[in-house]
Amino acid sequence: MKIRNVKDVAQLLDRRAGSALGRPLSILRTLIWVVVGAYVIGLLLPAPKVVLAKNYYNHRLTHLRARDLVLDKNDPRGWQHLKRNPHRFTIAWIGGSTIQKVDPKHPGFVPVDVMRRLPHIDGKPVQINMYLMEASRTFDLFAATADALRTKPDLVVLDLNPIWLFNPNDIQSWTNFNPAAFPSLVTDPGNWPLLSALYSPSDVALSLASGHLASIRDRWSYAKKLREAIDKMTPLTEPPPPAPGGPKPTGLEYIATMQEAQNFWNYYRNLPRNIPSPKRYPAALMQAATDGSSLNDMIVSQMLDMMGDSKIPALAYVSAVDPSTLTDPAVDAALHRIEDHLHAIADDNAARTLLVQWRSGTRLVRGLKFRDMAHMIDDEPMVNELTETICSHLAEIDSSTVCTPKPRKASP
Amino acid sequence: MSRPKLDLGTRVPRYLVEMAVGLVLAALIVLALVATVGSVPFIYQGF
Numbered sequence: 001m002k003i004r005n006v007k008d009v010a011q012l013l014d015r016r017a018g019s020a021l022g023r024p025l026s027i028l029r030t031l032i033w034v035v036v037g038a039y040v041i042g043l044l045l046p047a048p049k050v051v052l053a054k055n056y057y058n059h060r061l062t063h064l065r066a067r068d069l070v071l072d073k074n075d076p077r078g079w080q081h082l083k084r085n086p087h088r089f090t091i092a093w094i095g096g097s098t099i100q101k102v103d104p105k106h107p108g109f110v111p112v113d114v115m116r117r118l119p120h121i122d123g124k125p126v127q128i129n130m131y132l133m134e135a136s137r138t139f140d141l142f143a144a145t146a147d148a149l150r151t152k153p154d155l156v157v158l159d160l161n162p163i164w165l166f167n168p169n170d171i172q173s174w175t176n177f178n179p180a181a182f183p184s185l186v187t188d189p190g191n192w193p194l195l196s197a198l199y200s201p202s203d204v205a206l207s208l209a210s211g212h213l214a215s216i217r218d219r220w221s222y223a224k225k226l227r228e229a230i231d232k233m234t235p236l237t238e239p240p241p242p243a244p245g246g247p248k249p250t251g252l253e254y255i256a257t258m259q260e261a262q263n264f265w266n267y268y269r270n271l272p273r274n275i276p277s278p279k280r281y282p283a284a285l286m287q288a289a290t291d292g293s294s295l296n297d298m299i300v301s302q303m304l305d306m307m308g309d310s311k312i313p314a315l316a317y318v319s320a321v322d323p324s325t326l327t328d329p330a331v332d333a334a335l336h337r338i339e340d341h342l343h344a345i346a347d348d349n350a351a352r353t354l355l356v357q358w359r360s361g362t363r364l365v366r367g368l369k370f371r372d373m374a375h376m377i378d379d380e381p382m383v384n385e386l387t388e389t390i391c392s393h394l395a396e397i398d399s400s401t402v403c404t405p406k407p408r409k410a411s412p
Numbered sequence: 413m414s415r416p417k418l419d420l421g422t423r424v425p426r427y428l429v430e431m432a433v434g435l436v437l438a439a440l441i442v443l444a445l446v447a448t449v450g451s452v453p454f455i456y457q458g459f
Contacts, residue, residue, distance in 0.1 A: 018426025026430060033434020034441065041442050056455065073454035097456065134456035206445075215442045222442075223451035259454055 035213070042214030047221035052080050057109075057132060066112045066128035070144070073260070075220040076206065078180030079131065079144070081151055088127040089120070092148035095159025096136035098319040101379040102371050110376075111157070113383040117405045118390065121154070129153065135262070137164050138296050139172040139198060142303045143181035149310045150184055155390065156307060158316040160300075162338045162360055163285045163374055165318070168294035169270050170284075172198055173262055179207035190302055197295060281373035282325050286334045290341035301345050308351025313397050315390060316354070318342065320361030320382055322370035335360060355393045361385060384408055 003009060020026055050071060052058060057068040065088065069079045084090060093099065093111035101108040111128045118126055129151070131144040141158060148156055164170055178199055185191045210217035249257060258264055267273065271283050289296070307314040318339065326332040339359050346356035362368065365381035376382065391403035 016425065017429040018422045018424070020426045020429035021433065026426065029427070030430045030434045030437070033431050034438045037435040037438025038442055041438065056453070072451075074450040074452075076449070216445060219442070219446045220449050220451055222446045223449040226446060227451045259452075 038209070038213045038215050042216075042218070045215070045222075047214065047218030048225060050075075050077075050080055050221065052082075057130075060107065061109075061112065064112060064115075064128075065125055066109070066115060066130060068130045068132045070131050070133055072176075072220065073134075073174060074176055076176050076179045076210070077217060077220065078174075078177045079147055082129060084151065084153075085127060087124060089122055089124040089155070090127045090129060090151075090153040091115075091155045091157060092129045092131065092151065092153040093157045093159070094131040094141055094144045094148055095319070096132075096141075096161050096164075097134050098161045098374055098376075099130070099132060099159050100375065101377065102375045103377045108379070110159075110379050110383060110386070113379055114387050114390070117383060117387045117408075118403070119406070121394065121403050122401060133174050135173050136161075137167075137170050137173045138299045138303075139194070140174040140177060142194075142299050143174070143177040143185070145303055146181055146184035146306060149306065149312060153312065155394070156310075156312055156314040157386075157390070158303075158307070158314070160316060160318050160342070161374060162288075162318050162321060162335055163281055165300065166288040166290055166294060166296045166338055166341060167284060168289045168296060169287055170262070170266070171295055171299070173260075178203035179210055182207035183211070188302070188306070190305070194295070194298060194302065278372060281321075282328065282331045282334075285321075285331060285338070285373075288334060288338050288341075290337045297341075297345065300342065301349060304346060304349035304354065304356065308349055308354040311353050313394055314354045315357065315386075315393055316346075317357035317386065317389070318360040319374070320365070320368055320376065322373045323362050323368065324370075325373045326362065335362075339363075353397055355389070355396075357389060380409065 003012065014022060021030060052067060052069070053062070055068055055071070061067060067082060069081065071077055071079055091111065095110075099110045101110065101113070109130065109132070111130055115126050115128050120126060129148070131148060133140050133144065136144075141160070145156065145158055182195075182199070182204060185195060206216060215222075248254070254267075255264065258267075270287075271280055275283050304316065307316065321335065326335065342356065343358040346358055357364075361382050365385045367378075367381045368376060369378040371377050387405045391401075391405060394401040394403050
């Protein structure tokens with residue numbers, strides 16, 4: 001056959017390939033082969049397993065009944081579950097960097113310190129499943145809480161950082177949670193406006209595909225393995241990290257140290273660049289929108305509603321901030337505004353099993369020591385407060401609960 | 413009763429091409445998804 005134009009080529013291909021992909025049914029069969037192919041790849045090339053004990057924080061939790069379940073910030077699986085042990089009292093503790101103790105000599109975690117004061121509840125050893133998300137924002141807490149509730153723990157504790165709780169300029173940071181949290185969130189029509197605002201179509205498609213296709217679900221593990229192989233071949237090298245204790249880099253050098261677009265946004269756009277470092281947290285706190293105009297309100301409302309509906313005992317508390325920052329009347333007023341707004345939303349979503357401690361820990365305890373506005377060096381007063389709140393809340397829900405904290409440490 | 417015409421001469425090449433295109437597409441899609449996930453471990457560097 002002599003080929004003179006495109007039509008001739010199409011005819012030739014049709015003849016040789018039996019008109020494949022020429023009709024809707026043929027396209028459908030091809031798509032089925034795509035799904036079969038992705039499934040078979042997952043079977044033939046299983047991804048290396050995630051070793052939870054090797055996660056960034058878990059090496060500090062060896063020999064403790066506590067684990068951080070959150071995977072890498074780029075891993076679309078979001079978190080890994082531990083098999084629930086019915087012989088333990090499981091507490092799912094969700095929060096950002098504020099649930100850490102950042103003492104350089106003795107770093108630790110608020111949930112672990114609570115567990116030390118409260119090793120048993122109802123005669124069962126306490127197990128802490130942490131969802132620790134550095135730089136978490138309100139929607140990240142919502143996604144993690146939805147997952148935690150699905151695992152049916154005995155108690156859910158949620159740390160709300162007032163700096164970001166109602167900040168409309170920074171609603172979400174852990175976008176990798178989107179595919180993982182979709183199945184939990186989509187079942188409640190009240191969440192649909194949030195999903196339409198914060199999800200992309202690919203989040204939904206990949207979430208659906210991840211349900212049964214390991215090759216798509218485990219792509220972070222494949223990518224890690226592939227990167228390790230490629231790194232040996234590449235002539236490119238990473239820029240050296242800035243010298244510790246040296247001057248803070250600026251300009252392009254500083255941008256090179258940023259790991260995500262959010263850093264760039266916060267540094268160059270969200271807050272004025274001339275604000276010195278210690279003032280950045282109060283400046284972010286004062287951005288809180290408490291007039292009902294921001295998406296944060298809907299997130300917080302849905303989150304508290306979901307916690308109450310679950311009937312699982314739950315405590316949501318506002319983390320402490322450095323009391324010295326409240327000497328500025330504007331910062332103190334902003335924190336009051338945030339607390340009052342949370343109080344109003346909590347009242348709208350009241351439930352017997354849910355306790356919302358809407359006042360910041362700073363208002364409730366004395367003697368806190370901080371590195372900066374948000375991060376505690378000494379968490380003992382807050383740990384004491386939370387331990388006792390947990391026990392009183394559990395006793396209020398069920399008076400037969402046996403929850404007796406170890407005595408407080410004697411003051412030096 | 414007459415036997416149905418299977419017309420295998422036309423259908424078999426079509427089915428084989430569909431399978432080949434589908435499997436190649438699956439491999440490319442998985443590869444693209446793997447290549448677009450950042451796997452450098454994230455370590456928080458402060459606000």
